[in-house]
Amino acid sequence: MVNEIFAKFHEVATSPRAQMDKYIAEGKKVVLTAPVYTPGEIIHSMGFVPMGAWGGDVQLDKAKEYCPAFLCSIAQSILELGMDGVYDGASALVIPSLCDTLKTLGQNWKYAVKGIPFIPMTYPQNRKPDYGVKFTRAGYERVIKDLEAIGGVFDNAALAESCKIYNKHNEVMRKVDEVIAKHPEVTAVQRSDVFKSAFFMSAEEHTALVEELIAELEKTPAGEADMGIVVSGILTDAPQLNEIFDEMGMHIVADDVAAQSRQYRTDVPCGDDALQAMAEKFKAMDNCSVLYDVEKKRVQLIADTAKARGAKGVVVVMTKFCDPEEFDYPIIKRVCEAAGIPVALVEVDRQMVQFEQIRTNLETFRDMLSM
C-alpha cells in the first residue's frame, strides 16, 4: 500500500502537464505560482487551481534572449518553458518579488510569453512593521484585482475557508516531514516526490494523499537512520541528486528547503478579515534567505533542527547564482560547525546533466561523517 502511495506521488511529481490537462479538462482554470511564497490561498479561494511553476531541468535556449548567463536557472527555466509553450492553457502566472531575479522574470515574461498574463505580487522588504503589513495587503489586493480580470471572484468568507484548507495542508506537510525522519526506509527520491507533487495537486487532494501516507508509515515501527542529514537550499528536486543521497546511505531527517518545508512553517492566523490575516501570516514568516532578517535566525534554526533530529551533518544545496542563499552560506557553515555539525556544500542548477562532482563531494562527506 505504501509503495502505491509513493507511486502516485511520483507520477504527479514527474508529470505536471498531465495534472494541468486534467484540471483544465474538468473545466477548472489553472494559475501558475512562481517561487516563492505565492499566496496560494487567495488563488484557490477565487476558484482557480494554483500550480507551482519552478521551471524544469531543461536546456536553456530561448530564455537567453532575455537573461544573462549568470541568472538563477530556476527563473530562466520558467521563462524557457513559458516560451516553449509548456505552460500553455494556464490562465495567469503570479510571480512574487522576493529576489532580484524574480523581479526581472516578470518583466521579461510580459514580452516573451504573450498568452499567459503576468501578475506581480510585490512584497515589502520590511514585513514586520504595520506599514509592512499594509504594503503586503496592498500587494494581495493587486493580485485579487488581476485575478478578477481573468474571471476570478473574491469573497472574504471563501478566502477564510481556503486558509483553513491551506493551514491543514501545512499541518500534514509538517507531520509527514517528522514521520519520514523516523522512517529511514523512505528514500530521498520518495521524499522529494511527496514535496514536489504538492505543487501540482490541489491542496485538498494532496492533503488527503499525504494523510494516507502518514497513516501507512505509522503502521510500521519507527527506525533510526545510520546517517541522518539536514538538507538546506532553494530547490533539491533533481532526481540524480536524490539518488546520490540514497546511494550514500544519507537519510534526510529534516529540510530547510524553500520548495519544501519552508513553505509550510507558518499558518494563516484566525480572524474575521481573511485578507488581513494573510498579510499577518507574511509578517509572521521567518527563517528563509529571501525573507529579510538582519539577525539571520534561520541559521540557528538549521543548527537546532539538525541537533533535534539527530542529524550527523548538513548538506547545503546551492542553486547556482542564487545571491540570497550564497550570502547565508558562510554563516550557516560557521554556526553549524561551532555546534559540532559538519557542513557540505554542493552546487546545482537546472541545466545540470553531470552529477559526478556532486557524487564525489557527497561521498567524501559521507566518509568524513563515518570514518
Added chain:
Amino acid sequence: MYTLGIDIGSTTSKCVILKDGEEIVAKSIQLGGLGTDGPSAALAELWNASEIKESDIARTTVTGYGRMKFEGGDDEASELTCHALGGRLVYPGLRTVIDIGGQDAKVISLSEDGRMSNFVMNDKCAAGTGRFLDVMANILKMDVNDFGSCAAASTEEIAISSTCTVFAESEVISQLANGVKREDLVAGICTSVAVRVAALARRAGVKELVCMSGGVAKNEAVRRALEKSLDVDIAFDPLAQYFGAIGAARYSYNKLIKQQR
C-alpha cells in the same frame, strides 16, 4: 596482507600495492585516465614489475574520476578520502592536503588524529588546475614537466590577470607577441595557478603540516608560489602523484580490519 589501490584520474592511472596497510611494495603509473586504456596498462605494469600475483590481493579499492566505470574493484572511494589517507600515511602529522589534479583542485583539512574535518573543491573551472598548465604548455610548445625549471630562471615574472583559462590563453599569446621572456611568462602562469588554489585553501583553513598531492605537485614553481601565497612550508614527496592510489589501498586495508573486528 596485500591490498591494491587504483587511482583513475583524468590524465593518468596509478596503482599501488600496500603490505599490511603500511608498506608500499609495488606501484605503477601510466598516461591515460578515464576512458582510455591507462587503467589496464597501469595494472599490467604493476603485475609485470611485482612478484605479487593478483590472487594475493585481499581487497581492491578504486578511486578517481574513473572509479565508477572500472570493473573489478571491491570498493570505490572518493579521491578526497584517498588523498587524505595516502597523505597521512606518508606524513603522519599531516593536517592539510592540497591536491591539484588534471581537471580540478581540492583542499582537505585533517584533524590532529587524521580524520577529515573539512574539504573544498574547485570543480567548475580549469583555472587553478593541471588543465590550465597543459593549455599554457601547448601555447608555449613546452613540456609541462619543464615548467618548474623554466620558471626558476625567471627574472621578472609576468602577472597573468585573467581568471578564465580561455581569456588567460589570449593573454599569454599577447604577451608572447610583446616579446616577453618565456621564463617570466611561465613563472607568471605557475603563480596564477597557485594564487587560485591558495584562495581555495584559505576557505578550507590551512594548518601545518601542509603537503601537495596530485600531478601538479611535481611542479616546483607552483609549490613555491603556493608557499609564498599561504606563508607556510609545503611538503613534497616524490610519491605525491600516488597519494590517491596509496590511500585507496589503505582504504581497503581499513575495511578488512574493520570486518575482522
